[in-house]
Amino acid sequence: MRKLTDELGNAISNDNFSLSTGIPGITVIEDTYMMNKLAHFNRERIPERVVHAKGSGAFGYFEVTNDLSKYTCAKFLSNVGKKTEMIARFSTVGGEKGSSDSARDPRGFALKFYTEDGNYDLVGNNTPVFFIRDAMKFPDFIHTQKRDPKNNLKNPNMVWDFFSLTPESMHQVIILFSDRGTPKGFRHMHGFGTNTFMWYNEKNKYCWVKYHFKTEQGIENWTDEEATKLSGTNPDSSMSDLYDNIKCGNYPSWKVYVQIMSIEEAKKYRFDPFDPTKVWYHKDYPLIPLGRMVLNRNPQNFYTDIEQVAFSPSHFVNGIGPSPDKLLQGRIMAYPDAHRHRIGANVNELAVNKPKSPMTTYQKDGDMADTSQGNTKLNYFPNSYEDVYTDEKYRTPDFDVSGFIQRHTYPSSDIDFEQPGELYRRVMNDKQKEILINNICGSLKLADLKLQYRMTALFYKTDVNLGTRISDKLCLNIDNVRALAVMTQEQRVLNTK
Numbered sequence: 216m217r218k219l220t221d222e223l224g225n226a227i228s229n230d231n232f233s234l235s236t237g238i239p240g241i242t243v244i245e246d247t248y249m250m251n252k253l254a255h256f257n258r259e260r261i262p263e264r265v266v267h268a269k270g271s272g273a274f275g276y277f278e279v280t281n282d283l284s285k286y287t288c289a290k291f292l293s294n295v296g297k298k299t300e301m302i303a304r305f306s307t308v309g310g311e312k313g314s315s316d317s318a319r320d321p322r323g324f325a326l327k328f329y330t331e332d333g334n335y336d337l338v339g340n341n342t343p344v345f346f347i348r349d350a351m352k353f354p355d356f357i358h359t360q361k362r363d364p365k366n367n368l369k370n371p372n373m374v375w376d377f378f379s380l381t382p383e384s385m386h387q388v389i390i391l392f393s394d395r396g397t398p399k400g401f402r403h404m405h406g407f408g409t410n411t412f413m414w415y416n417e418k419n420k421y422c423w424v425k426y427h428f429k430t431e432q433g434i435e436n437w438t439d440e441e442a443t444k445l446s447g448t449n450p451d452s453s454m455s456d457l458y459d460n461i462k463c464g465n466y467p468s469w470k471v472y473v474q475i476m477s478i479e480e481a482k483k484y485r486f487d488p489f490d491p492t493k494v495w496y497h498k499d500y501p502l503i504p505l506g507r508m509v510l511n512r513n514p515q516n517f518y519t520d521i522e523q524v525a526f527s528p529s530h531f532v533n534g535i536g537p538s539p540d541k542l543l544q545g546r547i548m549a550y551p552d553a554h555r556h557r558i559g560a561n562v563n564e565l566a567v568n569k570p571k572s573p574m575t576t577y578q579k580d581g582d583m584a585d586t587s588q589g590n591t592k593l594n595y596f597p598n599s600y601e602d603v604y605t606d607e608k609y610r611t612p613d614f615d616v617s618g619f620i621q622r623h624t625y626p627s628s629d630i631d632f633e634q635p636g637e638l639y640r641r642v643m644n645d646k647q648k649e650i651l652i653n654n655i656c657g658s659l660k661l662a663d664l665k666l667q668y669r670m671t672a673l674f675y676k677t678d679v680n681l682g683t684r685i686s687d688k689l690c691l692n693i694d695n696v697r698a699l700a701v702m703t704q705e706q707r708v709l710n711t712k
């Protein structure tokens with residue numbers, strides 16, 4: 216038995232009835248216990264994540280199964296058999312914190328590795344590509360997937376207007392509307408780093424990598440009907456599936472692979488290897504085994520473990536760094552900024568975010584600063600009193616850049632349609648093609664006719680069979696679709712204004 220106290224340790228005589236003048240009666244201002252209880256309650260929420268608000272996660276470990284230390288000096292990847300503690304958070308993207316787990320949406324796949332050299336985060340999705348390739352477009356993109364500012368309703372015109380004005384989104388659009396857009400919980404999906412990253416070794420020789428996490432539970436997806444029904448019957452389906460399986464010892468796991476490209480090859484690859492709307496062909500860059508990730512521990516306190524966990528693509532460790540991928544460059548700034556807004560300046564002092572390796576910093580004070588205060592007594596560096604040094608060994612590779620600073624327009628090109636076309640023609644079987652077309656038409660038919668034409672022309676450009684079948688299903692005039700498909704994007708937009 217333990218005595219109930221307030222947050223300062225004072226014993227409480229009664230937690231059921233307020234201090235008042237009688238029944239009926241006036242509650243007195245002197246009841247500071249009740250005032251504090253109500254005031255604390257008012258402050259129980261932090262802002263939800265501006266994207267990926269609904270999610271859940273678990274703790275586990277990452278184990279190295281293949282020695283790739285010639286490419287990276289990241290210590291946690293140094294030896295076969297080495298295990299590193301980690302946390303994963305999975306999420307949907309567009310919905311609010313209480314929204315349905317089975318919504319058609321990409322799924323977030325965010326990982327934090329508590330390495331001996333500090334925390335390394337890999338903040339990916341369950342898809343190998345993304346809708347856009349320049350961070351500048353992200354707020355507009357997300358606005359179109361969320362609610363119409365006018366009436367707070369979802370608006371199919373916003374969704375399809377954006378996609379039809381952003382042809383590079385086609386690859387991800389096809390994945391989203393395939394059966395992979397509604398995975399059967401978080402355990403049954405792959406994960407991808409999506410962006411390209413730098414790996415470098417002790418000699419500061421670097422290369423480019425992409426990460427792949429292959430589910431050992433197998434890919435399983437809901438049909439559109441099942442997903443829609445589940446939204447009503449169990450909106451927390453993915454969260455409970457993850458929690459229940461870990462609880463009963465059925466630990467989900469993923470095999471981890473990388474693709475590696477040399478700097479020389481990157482200069483010659485037949486498309487921009489830093490464009491996150493495209494995959495590197497596996498026949499050019501086969502998957503190289505790296506390790507295995509296992510999730511074996513549920514959160515004990517959802518709020519402190521999952522709500523307050525803060526992942527960022529800028530959280531690198533020695534041996535891993537960014538690449539000249541413009542989407543990643545924007546993300547590197549956006550996440551720590553979101554954390555300062557959502558949680559506060561000392562977000563990394565919270566247990567779930569704190570490195571498990573020694574930490575020594577002169578960043579001080581701010582809201583909710585904890586007692587360690589950076590493990591330093593002074594607040595400036597260098598100083599003549601504390602034996603703290605910087606180490607040149609941790610220098611990142613020199614990266615040669617030249618050029619003119621301007622808002623470089625990314626050339627729009629038919630190569631954006633090549634991979635989505637191949638995905639439809641070569642990867643999808645007849646059943647999957649039918650599912651894709653039904654899912655696209657179920658949503659696109661809700662948009663204005665001009666957007667149906669503009670978008671169907673893009674599907675036609677991707678694959679004639681795909682465009683024709685969508686056109687038929689939407690009862691569009693196929694001659695108009697064909698005519699729009701051969702236009703430049705600018706002409707197409709002008710002709711469908």
Ligand code: HEM
Nearest residue numbers: 264267304323324325339340345350353409545546549553
């Ligand atoms: C310029 C592009 C992007 C920007 C500006 C951006 C921004 C953000 C922001 C502000 C958050 C909320 C962070 C927080 O409050 O903790 C977030 C969450 C997230 N983003 Fe992005 N994002 C971008 C692209 C991407 C891409 C390409 C992926 C995956 C491939 C991705 C995956 C995630 C995931 C998984 C989360 C949730 C992390 C968690 O579980 O806490 N984002 N993003």
